[in-house]
Amino acid sequence: MRTALFVALVACSSSSKTSAPAPAEPDTSPLSEAHFKAMHAEPTQGPANTRGQTIDLAGSKAYLSLPEGQGPFPGIVVIHEWWGLNKNIEHWSDRLAGAGYAALAVDLYGGVVATTREDALKAVKSVDEAKAAAVISAAIDFLAKDPRIAAKKRAVIGWCFGGGWSLKTALAHPELDGAIIYYGELETDPAKLAKIKARVLGVFANNDKGIPPAEVNKFEAALKQAKVPAEIHRYDADHAFANPSNPKYDEKSAGDAWRHVLAFLDTLKQ
Secondary structure, eight states, X not given: OOHHHHHHTOOOOOSSSOOOOOOOOOOOSTTSHHHHHHHTSOOSXXXXXXXXXXXXXXXXXXXEEOOSSOSOOOEEEEEOOTTOSOHHHHHHHHXXXXXXXXXXXXXXXXXXXXXXXXXXXXXXXXXXXXXXXXXXXXHHHHHHHOTTTOOXXXXXXXXXXXXXXXXXXXXXXXXXXXXXXXXOOOOOOHHHHTTXXXXXXXXXXXXOSSSOHHHHHHHHHHHHHXXXXXXXXXXXXXXXXXXXXXXXXXXXXXXXXXXXXXXXXXXXXX
């Protein structure tokens, strides 16, 4: 991935009088944005509030979160931000499992979890792209072959660094049914994008200096020219607005984007 990109990416009354309706109660259902935000609060006691398990995958560790009940389940490969496979990504995997997908979060950093921008940049620069691609390929294969999952429908999702890899994965794996790209590095050559057989969902921030609206415009136009079925959603927000543990988190925009993700995933199950 281009280093410069990641440097640039450096939250009833008894009266007969008519009154205004009471404000709607916040949606705190398990699939709501409010619930997802709450998942990021550190537990006051006991272990972290995650539901998945760590597994071995192609010589690396991965986080697997399964829906309730018995499979088969549709599967989704989850690719982390430039911070690495941290609790935010585990929470995302659990959230996707709650939506009915077997979610497998890969680790492209070999166990490194960055907590500073300097460490994140160092981790990004150390990625061996061939090894990373092999780990993702193993994850796609795992979702189809693991008897608990036996996925007949498979997709990929990623944010930032992982958003770019989500697009790369769709380009390299025509067997995928869907690719979700949250503000990741883009390809704007229609000839290259024509390799994609998956449906594409893109989520972008209008205030993103690393992936500005003009670049998103080119991407959207190139997808259309390449005849790749896609939908693109843009928000007046900053890069990383969908991560509740990030200062740039925008709950309203993130919630709307998540509703589009749920609708998109539902179409893949059909």
